[in-house]
Amino acid sequence: MSDTALPLNSNVRVALVTGATGYIGSNLVKRLVLEGWVVHIIVRTKSNLDVLNPLASSIIQHMHDGSTKGMIDLVAQAKPNTVFHLASLFLVQHKPEDIEALITSNLLFSTQLVEAMIANGVKSLVNTGTSWQHYHNEDYNPVNLYAATKQAFEDILSYYVEAQGLKVITLKLFDTYGPNDTRAKLINLFWKAAHSQEVLHMSPGEQVIDIVYIDDVVAAFILAAEQLCLQTQGQKIFGISSGHTLRLMDIKDKFELITGYKLKINWGGRPYREREVMLTWNKFEKLPGWCPTISLEEGLIRSLPKDLKITDAR
Numbered sequence: 001m002s003d004t005a006l007p008l009n010s011n012v013r014v015a016l017v018t019g020a021t022g023y024i025g026s027n028l029v030k031r032l033v034l035e036g037w038v039v040h041i042i043v044r045t046k047s048n049l050d051v052l053n054p055l056a057s058s059i060i061q062h063m064h065d066g067s068t069k070g071m072i073d074l075v076a077q078a079k080p081n082t083v084f085h086l087a088s089l090f091l092v093q094h095k096p097e098d099i100e101a102l103i104t105s106n107l108l109f110s111t112q113l114v115e116a117m118i119a120n121g122v123k124s125l126v127n128t129g130t131s132w133q134h135y136h137n138e139d140y141n142p143v144n145l146y147a148a149t150k151q152a153f154e155d156i157l158s159y160y161v162e163a164q165g166l167k168v169i170t171l172k173l174f175d176t177y178g179p180n181d182t183r184a185k186l187i188n189l190f191w192k193a194a195h196s197q198e199v200l201h202m203s204p205g206e207q208v209i210d211i212v213y214i215d216d217v218v219a220a221f222i223l224a225a226e227q228l229c230l231q232t233q234g235q236k237i238f239g240i241s242s243g244h245t246l247r248l249m250d251i252k253d254k255f256e257l258i259t260g261y262k263l264k265i266n267w268g269g270r271p272y273r274e275r276e277v278m279l280t281w282n283k284f285e286k287l288p289g290w291c292p293t294i295s296l297e298e299g300l301i302r303s304l305p306k307d308l309k310i311t312d313a314r
């Protein structure tokens with residue numbers, strides 16, 4: 001992977017992406033490269049870059065040393081038009097020993113990033129929030145400490161917006177899924193269980209889920225970047241929702257119907273989580289011009305793992 005900046009001309013769109021080794025970030029990087037952006041990414045020493053190997057010659061990698069000065073130098077080298085901030089530590093339930101890592105990833109790193117943007121005159125940020133900032137569909141009620149750090153960063157952004165002229169679009173995501181997803185998420189879990197035919201011990205399954213296909217999520221990030229060019233100031237916040245909610249047990253039924261695989265699920269085999277989300281947030285504004293294009297049926301077929309065949313089991 002190259003570590004030097006490419007020559008720029010005024011028409012070139014330059015992105016700086018954090019969280020580029022993650023599931024959504026790596027898919028965003030692929031799309032940006034395809035659409036002709038010059039793409040810089042921020043990594044750390046322990047980052048696993050395997051997922052980006054096919055794009056190695058098309059992206060410019062910057063190692064962040066953890067310091068604010070290091071971040072300022074890094075943004076100065078990248079000279080992005082737009083920063084896409086997706087890096088985050090996600091923990092459903094934290095333990096005392098997680099506090100440092102949670103604050104480092106979700107607040108320190110994030111604040112260093114925007115401080116470095118301002119120091120370099122970079123004003124456009126697409127930030128990533130979560131629907132979990134809205135437990136019980138409330139204006140603010142964090143499901144967990146992870147969601148509280150997202151809210152805390154949103155508050156920090158208010159300072160940079162009001163005092164430093166930063167322009168922000170924060171996209172609040174719901175659940176996401178798609179091909180080659182290695183995260184411990186629902187659809188992935190279903191595919192693994194379909195493959196192994198092992199019994200999945202799940203909660204009673206009445207919780208509702210709003211799940212969006214990865215290509216639609218990525219499209220929202222790119223549209224947000226375009227809209228930031230026209231936004232003169234402020235922070236806008238949009239929910240990136242499928243527009244539908246389904247109970248977990250209904251998603252299982254759909255999965256079986258569409259893929260032909262039968263899942264062995266022990267409903268109630270484990271209790272609901274503390275603060276399980278039984279009601280999803282629906283008081284969000286929609287990102288103008290964006291709507292999901294991939295149905296759950298289509299998305300499930302597209303997310304079929306390479307070692308499974310839908311027609312085999314139907």
Ligand SMILES: NC(=O)c1ccc[n+]([C@@H]2O[C@H](COP(=O)([O-])OP(=O)(O)OC[C@H]3O[C@@H](n4cnc5c(N)ncnc54)[C@H](OP(=O)(O)O)[C@@H]3O)[C@@H](O)[C@H]2O)c1
Binds near residue numbers: 023047086104105109
């Ligand atoms: N269901 C969802 O997918 C969902 C829902 C709501 C919100 N979101 C948000 O969407 C974003 C992307 O989610 P994802 O599921 O794609 O994430 P992911 O697969 O868990 O990847 C997390 C990314 O963050 C990076 N990161 C974490 N801490 C870092 C630090 N201190 N410095 C630099 N990089 C750091 C990781 O880099 P390393 O390779 O170095 O570990 C990795 O690239 C996150 O902000 C997440 O909170 C996702």
